[in-house]
Amino acid sequence: MQDNIEKSRYGCNLQGALQTITEIRGVVPILHTTPGCGIQNYLAGKAGSGNTGHLKGYSIPNSNVYEKQVIFGGTSRLREQIKNTVKVLKGDLYVTISGCEAEMVGDDIIAMTQEIIDQGEYAVYYKAAGFRGNQFDGYVGIIDAILNQLFIDPAKKEIAKGLVNLFGILPKQDICWQGNLKEIKRILGNLGIKTNTLFGFGQDISRWKEVPKAELNVAVSKWGLSIVKKAEEKFGTPYLYFPGLGLGEDAIGRFLREIADKLGVDSGKTENYLDKEKEHFTYFMEQIGEYYYDYDFQKTAAIVGDESTVIRYGTFLTKYLGMEVEIAIITDFSDEEDAREATPLIGEFANQVYFFKDSGEIDEIIENSNVELIFGSGLENRIAKKLDIPNYIISYPAYGKVILDRTDIGYTGAVSLLEELSGLLIN
16 A cells, blocks of 8 residues: 655646646647546645636636546547637647546547547647646656647657757746746757757647657656656657756756757857856855855755756855755655666765655654754645744745746856845844
8 A cells, every 4th residue: 555645746647737838828728537536636726836828727627527527437528628728719739638537437538639639720739637646647658649740750850950859847836937947948049959848838739730840859857857758759859958057157068059059059169158147146146255154154054956956056155165065855755766866966965865855754754853054845834833944935835935937057047046045144
C-alpha cells in the first residue's frame, strides 16, 4: 500500500496537462471529466502564483459527467459538449482531455476527437487520468500528444536558421515561469538567436507549427528531456540538455556558450555579451557588499522544491552569498533511480539531501535541524512561523504571492534575489 501524502505540492496528470495548454493562446481544451476537475485547476492556479491562462477555470468547457455517465458511459455527453464548444468558442486547436472516470469506463475520446477533425478543425486528444501520473507527467504527455498528432508528416520542409525550441519550464508549477521564459528569450536574442518559448505572451498555435523547423531543441529541466529526445526521433532536431537553469555567472555562462557553440555563433560575440552581463551583476554585488554583514547573509539554510529549483538556488547561495545549505529536499522525484541521479549534483552544495513529498515529513526534517532560513513553498510557512525563522518562497505553491513577470534565473534573477532577500533579512 502506498503512503498518504499530506498537502501535495502538485496536482494530477490532468491538472498538469490543463495548466500547460491554457497558456497557449487559441487552444481550447474540452474536458471529459466530473465538474470538479476544471475548478481544481482554477484553485491550483490561484495558489500557484496568482494568475490564470487565457481560458479561466470556470470558462473551460467540460462534459461534467455524473453517476449516469459513469455507469452507462459518457460518449454521447462528450459529443454534445464538443458540438456546443465548437459553436461557441473559436479555437485554433481543440484538445479533448479525458479524466479518471472517463478512462475507467473506457469512453472513446479518440473517435470523438476525430469528429472535430472531420468538421475541418485542428484537434488532438490526451488521456489524462490521474492514476496515470502527476502534474509533471501531464506536462510531458500533453506536449507529446500535440507533437505526435498535430504533425502527421514529420518531414521537415525547411530549417529556420537560429531558431530554438525551449522545453522544461512548467507553466504555473514554476512560479516564475513567465519571467523565466522572457529572460531566456532576452539573453539568447542578444546573440541573434530566436527562441520559441511556446507558452505565455505571444505564443499561439502558429508558434507550435514552427517546432519542426527549429535548428535546436533545448531542455532546461529533466521534464523537458524526454520531449527533446522524441522530437529528435520525429523531426531529426538535435538537442541540448541542462538539469536546471542557473542564477549568476557560471550557470548562465555555460548555458549560453553551449547553445551558441551548437548554433555556430561567433565565440567573440558570446564572450562580449557575457562580459557586459557580468559587469552589470558585479556592479550591484559591490553596492550591497558593504552591508553584507549588516544584512546577515551568512545563514544556515534549508531548500525545498523541485530538483531544478533546488540546484538553481543552492549553487548561487553557497557560491555568491556564503550560505551553508544544511538541508536540500527534492519534491519532484519519480523513483529511486531518479533520486540517485540527482544526489551527486545536489550533494555539491548541500550537507544533507532528502527526497520527500509529504509536508509533515518535510516539516519534521526542518524542525529537527538548526537552519536559520528556509527557501521553500507556501507550505513551509507554518514550520517557519513555529521556528520563528524567515521563509523565502521559491517553489509551488506560492501562497500569498502574485507573480507575473518576475524571473529567478540569470543575472537579472540574481539581482532581484539580492533585493528581496536583503529586505527579508533586514525585517
